[in-house]
Amino acid sequence: HGFINVGGDKISKTIGNxxxxxxxxxxxxxxxxxxxxxxxxxxxxxxxxxxxxxEERYNADLAKGLGNLVSRVLTLAEESDIKIIEAFSSEIKExxxxxxxxxxxxxxxxxxxxxxxxxxxxxxxxxEKKPWTLKSGSKEFESIIGSLLFLIFExxxxxxxxxxxxxxxxxxxxxxxxxAILFPQLK
Numbered sequence: 001h002g003f004i005n006v007g008g009d010k011i012s013k014t015i016g017n018x019x020x021x022x023x024x025x026x027x028x029x030x031x032x033x034x035x036x037x038x039x040x041x042x043x044x045x046x047x048x049x050x051x052x053x054x055e056e057r058y059n060a061d062l063a064k065g066l067g068n069l070v071s072r073v074l075t076l077a078e079e080s081d082i083k084i085i086e087a088f089s090s091e092i093k094e095x096x097x098x099x100x101x102x103x104x105x106x107x108x109x110x111x112x113x114x115x116x117x118x119x120x121x122x123x124x125x126x127x128e129k130k131p132w133t134l135k136s137g138s139k140e141f142e143s144i145i146g147s148l149l150f151l152i153f154e155x156x157x158x159x160x161x162x163x164x165x166x167x168x169x170x171x172x173x174x175x176x177x178x179x180a181i182l183f184p185q186l187k
Contacts, residue, residue, distance in 0.1 A: 002046040031163040032058050043106040055186045062183040069122045073148040074179035080137045087147035092154045115158050122151050
């Protein structure tokens, strides 16, 4: 296995750069910490931890990425009784194939990248379709939001091995069509 360095130095009580996992998970949550280490630390290689890098990855990927997509879609879904519509099938199958492949190869960062491409796809689709400009309850609105609900459900399913608590929260939010902030942005 690799070693964890802090700011380029080996962890040392003498230097005072020890990071307590309990404190890290208490402050940020288990899933964000798990995500950071899986994304930033290649299996069996050394990695370097800093709070700055952690918070940057958290804000970019979790708060503004996954959390924002889920919030945008569910906020719009709250407005009407929308059915989930199977969509984005080829992209989801491709991501699923890559996630399985990379997990078997212990390339967890690459597996997560495959999932984040689906998140980027969802963001792009929302930006292009602009569902907030459509009449709630219209066929086009329901088709767009129903498709996005399916996409975020599939994203949550693919996240189970990496972010199990977050995956479960997303599934419950979709079931209840309730929006929530999954990852508050860090300042």
